[in-house]
Amino acid sequence: MYYVAHRLFAAHDRLIAARLAQLLAAKVGPEQVFLPFCDTDEEDLVAEVKGRRLFELDRERLGQLTAMVAVLHGPSLDDGVCMEMGYAHELGVPVIAVTTDFQTYSFHEDTPRFEFPDPLVQAVLTELVRVPRLGTAPDPGTAGSRYAAFADRNDRQIDQALATAVERALAVPAQRPRPRVPSAGDASLAFVEQSPYAPVVGALAHLVRDVGWTVEEPGRFTARDPVEAARKDLERSRAAGVLVADVSGPETPPGAALLIGAAAARGTRVAAYFPRSLLTHAPGREPNWRNLMIQYASGVRFASSAFLLDWSRR
Incomplete structure (x- = not known):
């Protein structure tokens, strides 16, 4: 099963994740893709303690994965997505991140740069797909207004990033996640x-x-x-x-x-x-x-x- 991890709280983030899930489903079948919010029916789910039930449903899927693809943007990364990434990594599940963000980070001007605000994010990744530039400009004769052209270039950038992320996810060797074992720390x-x-x-x-x-x-x-x-x-x-x-x-x-x-x-x-x-x-x-x-x-x-x-x- 492929798990698409994404920020839940805005429609544009859910839309990008849905596009990614659709591309994956076209390759492996919809039963092999889990899309939070969509596949837990979050908006309409009724449960005595709804938040805990959503947590349990997500954690159940996290123990059944072939790979995780996480959508990450900006300096304030979604904490739910990061928690899921840490959980998957600890079980030995490959984690692929996809971003169209053009920013990288460092602690000082003269020290090495890393890909996300905390280098621990990069440390748990199996693959990183970074597509930081807008897509190619449309033909001037078909572009319409400059705003329509700008929207088109953003769409192309997203499409390129998601298609590449799917390729990388499918190239990861299939493996069973390690079982959860109580810590002996x-x-x-x-x-x-x-x-x-x-x-x-x-x-x-x-x-x-x-x-x-x-x-x-x-x-x-x-x-x-x-x-x-x-x-x-x-x-x-x-x-x-x-x-x-x-x-x-x-x-x-x-x-x-x-x-x-x-x-x-x-x-x-x-x-x-x-x-x-x-x-x-x-x-x-x-x-x-x-x-x-x-x-x-x-x-x-x-x-x-x-x-x-x-x-x-x-």
């Missing part, structure tokens, strides 16, 4: 992923040490080779018995979301630090304090060391 060790938006570096690690855990922190944000350091961060996080992730920001930072997905796939306990009070609301769905994939993959949301200490003893 060190119960005394916590991997602490602080939000890059946090005003004080190391503050969350200090709070976690107060609870009594030994702390491991990521190294990719100061490394000379951020992508290689990101791979090491993921490996180091596997040794920990708990992931403590700061999910603060306009949405959960991409690295934190990826690590939460990976932890959920291997059964590692997740504590989400989110001192803000901010809820999202959608028709027929319970209020969520974060993207539902983050909320239901986390064992607890906390804002103080006292609350975290109480959870750690359960």
Whole structure:
């Protein structure tokens, strides 16, 4: 099964994902393609706790995949998509990303560039399809207005990106995902992923040490080779018995979301630090304090060391 991961909350993102799913379905059959929102009937689904039910349906598909194709654009990547990418990668599922974004990133002017705002995104990818330039201009005699011509060039750019992503996805060797196995990490060790938006570096690690855990922190944000350091961060996080992730920001930072997905796939306990009070609301769905994939993959949301200490003893 091919899983198309995409941002759910705007029609244009759903439209791009639907085009991608249609191209895949034409090659492998519609029963072999899963498109969230569409195939979970999100708009019309009725369930006692709708958000949790959607999480369960998505996670069920994540354990049955041949490959995942993720649509990624912009500096604020969708935290649900990043969580799904981390989950799939941890199960050994190939992850292909497709983007028409022309931006790349670096931590300093003279350090290596990477493809997305957090190098951990690049580190989990099997393939990246980047089509950063507009498509070729239409014939001047058929273009119509300059706005119609511009729209046509964007359509061509998207079509090229999606067609290439399908080619890459189909070229990935078929394999069965690894089963979810409860983590055997060190119960005394916590991997602490602080939000890059946090005003004080190391503050969350200090709070976690107060609870009594030994702390491991990521190294990719100061490394000379951020992508290689990101791979090491993921490996180091596997040794920990708990992931403590700061999910603060306009949405959960991409690295934190990826690590939460990976932890959920291997059964590692997740504590989400989110001192803000901010809820999202959608028709027929319970209020969520974060993207539902983050909320239901986390064992607890906390804002103080006292609350975290109480959870750690359960």
